[in-house]
Amino acid sequence: MPHSTPRFGVIGAGSIGRIHLEALRTAGLPVVAIADPVPAAREKAREFFPDAVLYEDWRGLLADAKVDAVNICTISSMHFEILREAVAASKHVLCEKTLTADGGQAREALKLKLKPGQIVQSAYMKRFFPASVQAKAWLAEIGRPLCATVRSFQGGWCDEKMFNDPGWKPGAKGVSNIRIFASGGMLHMAGSHMLDMTAWLLGEPATIACETWAPDGYDAELHAHALFKMRSGVIVHFEAALTNLNRLGAYQNGWDEFIEITGTKGRIELCFPLWNKPLDNAPRVRLYREAQKSWQESSAPLVNPFQLEMEAFARVCRGEPSEFPSLRDGLVVDLWIDACLQSAASGGRMAFPSY
Numbered sequence: 001m002p003h004s005t006p007r008f009g010v011i012g013a014g015s016i017g018r019i020h021l022e023a024l025r026t027a028g029l030p031v032v033a034i035a036d037p038v039p040a041a042r043e044k045a046r047e048f049f050p051d052a053v054l055y056e057d058w059r060g061l062l063a064d065a066k067v068d069a070v071n072i073c074t075i076s077s078m079h080f081e082i083l084r085e086a087v088a089a090s091k092h093v094l095c096e097k098t099l100t101a102d103g104g105q106a107r108e109a110l111k112l113k114l115k116p117g118q119i120v121q122s123a124y125m126k127r128f129f130p131a132s133v134q135a136k137a138w139l140a141e142i143g144r145p146l147c148a149t150v151r152s153f154q155g156g157w158c159d160e161k162m163f164n165d166p167g168w169k170p171g172a173k174g175v176s177n178i179r180i181f182a183s184g185g186m187l188h189m190a191g192s193h194m195l196d197m198t199a200w201l202l203g204e205p206a207t208i209a210c211e212t213w214a215p216d217g218y219d220a221e222l223h224a225h226a227l228f229k230m231r232s233g234v235i236v237h238f239e240a241a242l243t244n245l246n247r248l249g250a251y252q253n254g255w256d257e258f259i260e261i262t263g264t265k266g267r268i269e270l271c272f273p274l275w276n277k278p279l280d281n282a283p284r285v286r287l288y289r290e291a292q293k294s295w296q297e298s299s300a301p302l303v304n305p306f307q308l309e310m311e312a313f314a315r316v317c318r319g320e321p322s323e324f325p326s327l328r329d330g331l332v333v334d335l336w337i338d339a340c341l342q343s344a345a346s347g348g349r350m351a352f353p354s355y
């Protein structure tokens with residue numbers, strides 16, 4: 001594959017597709033094609049890149065020789081098919097999370113034969129926040145990590161109707177709209193980002209014990225609460241939920257998401273802002289050192305992680321060394337979610353599957 005700045009094609013111009021288009025525009029990266037079957041979505045997308053060719057069918061976009069890299073921004077249940085065809089068409093791929101709909105598809109994705117230099121990046125953009133990079137750099141300061149608490153509570157727009165929402169109940173297609181959109185509940189939604197963050201900072205889990213909860217009639221979880229023993233021995237308390245308590249969290253806007261890692265010599269605390277408003281609040285990261293009995297706070301800048309994600313993807317496609325969430329990282333999250341759900345269904349502790 002040639003090492004040059006890729007020309008992008010964006011598949012799916014809904015809410016995250018438009019966030020990608022905005023980020024690509026701000027990063028000064030070229031978008032030459034956009035695909036979405038909905039005319040209004042295509043027209044709205046055109047506002048970002050007026051010269052882009054618009055396709056009704058994503059297969060037409062993949063056949064376009066001017067497209068070097070594809071951003072998959074459709075609903076999660078479509079990711080795998082598009083990813084497979086995009087890889088076969090020799091495109092670089094940035095695939096929205098979750099990488100696929102389940103661990104079975106993710107295993108198939110890992111078997112895809114990439115060409116030399118061909119990149120598949122998973123869209124876990126929270127890694128690109130400078131505060132996340134700082135947290136990772138500080139890991140060396142806290143001695144041996146012993147335990148961590150990870151929370152991903154999503155709120156800020158919900159009221160009590162969320163406990164009796166038809167969108168979470170199986171409909172005419174036999175599954176709920178939520179399952180069609182996200183492939184599952186809160187583990188797939190915001191929870192997947194924090195599973196990736198946990199893996200990035202602490203490695204893979206060895207065992208998983210999880211409980212889930214949802215109102216009667218729902219086919220996806222509103223709450224997931226789990227205990228992970230990581231391969232390193234670190235014990236992680238994890239919880240993901242949708243909440244109607246709309247002023248929770250560090251910024252009191254209902255977005256209550258953080259990771260806190262305690263080691264033999266100190267602690268790191270990292271909390272994240274509302275996912276689509278990163279320019280309103282910067283993530284907060286701070287380090288406690290027992291040797292000095294004091295806290296150090298890093299002044300994190302206000303940055304758009306989606307823009308940093310696009311810039312990193314372009315760098316990797318150009319062949320420049322740059323860390324990025326890989327296909328394998330996407331697989332790990334998908335397998336992890338499956339294992340949580342299997343643990344909850346069986347009431348037992350699961351070993352993290354080999355792959």
Ligand SMILES: NC(=O)c1ccc[n+]([C@@H]2O[C@H](COP(=O)([O-])OP(=O)(O)OC[C@H]3O[C@@H](n4cnc5c(N)ncnc54)[C@H](O)[C@@H]3O)[C@@H](O)[C@H]2O)c1
Binds near residue numbers: 012013038074181
């Ligand atoms: N990284 C993040 O923080 C983040 C945040 C939100 C959503 N997401 C992920 O982004 C994905 C999309 O979510 P969304 O909120 O944008 O959904 P959405 O429903 O707003 O948008 C999906 C778009 O895909 C289009 N589409 C449907 N069929 C298509 C086809 N055959 N070809 C091309 N386009 C097609 C739809 O018309 C729609 O415009 C999901 O996988 C979700 O998990 C990620």
